[in-house]
Amino acid sequence: MKSQHALAVFFLSASLSAGNSTHAVPEQFLGEWGTSLTDCGTEADDTALHIGERHISYHESSGPLHAVVVRGAKEVALVAELASEGETWLDASTFLLSPDGNQLTQNSGANGEPFVRVRCSSILGTRPSSSSEPMQLRGTA
Numbered sequence: 201m202k203s204q205h206a207l208a209v210f211f212l213s214a215s216l217s218a219g220n221s222t223h224a225v226p227e228q229f230l231g232e233w234g235t236s237l238t239d240c241g242t243e244a245d246d247t248a249l250h251i252g253e254r255h256i257s258y259h260e261s262s263g264p265l266h267a268v269v270v271r272g273a274k275e276v277a278l279v280a281e282l283a284s285e286g287e288t289w290l291d292a293s294t295f296l297l298s299p300d301g302n303q304l305t306q307n308s309g310a311n312g313e314p315f316v317r318v319r320c321s322s323i324l325g326t327r328p329s330s331s332s333e334p335m336q337l338r339g340t341a
Contacts, residue, residue, distance in 0.1 A: 224253040225268050228297060229276050233304050233317035240320035249306075249317055251295075256280045263288070274299070 229251050232240065239245035250257040254265050261284035269277040274297040282291045293308040302319045306312075 223268065225251055225265065225276060225278070226270055226273075228273065228301055229295060229304070232320035234320050235317060237318055237320070240318070247315070247317065249304075251278075256282075258282070260284050263291075266290075273297075 230253065231251065233249040233251070234240040234245045235247045236245070239248075246259045248259050256262065256265060256278060261282040263280050263282040265278055265280050267277070267279040271277075275294065277292070277294045279290060279292045282289055291308065293306050293312075296305045296307070298304070304317050304319070306315045306317070308315075
């Protein structure tokens with residue numbers, strides 16, 4: 201746990217020198233993110249992610265954000281105090297938004313592999329669309 205804490209402090213220090221620290225996550229990063237559109241809003245996606253203005257939730261852990269560092273319109277670094285099964289730890293991750301805003305790549309820690317998620321709709325049961333027509337909820341005609 202000490203190495204994770206040291207990594208989070210280092211990550212935050214480096215990020216602060218490269219960007220602007222804010223108190224809330226910018227709107228373009230907010231919402232539900234999943235591995236695939238077909239798994240969005242289902243129990244099938246154990247890599248689901250919800251990013252709120254001051255809180256982050258993964259499939260089996262969640263917690264408040266202690267630092268939000270923004271670099272440009274497409275990159276944000278988040279330091280959260282996550283909790284799961286009675287344990288807490290600091291987590292530091294950067295998130296890079298695709299040019300169209302529908303993919304989010306997460307990089308965690310020094311050895312973390314990039315992990316790509318897609319934007320799920322803000323209304324449970326619908327999928328993002330490039331069409332301007334309204335989308336129907338599942339189970340409706």
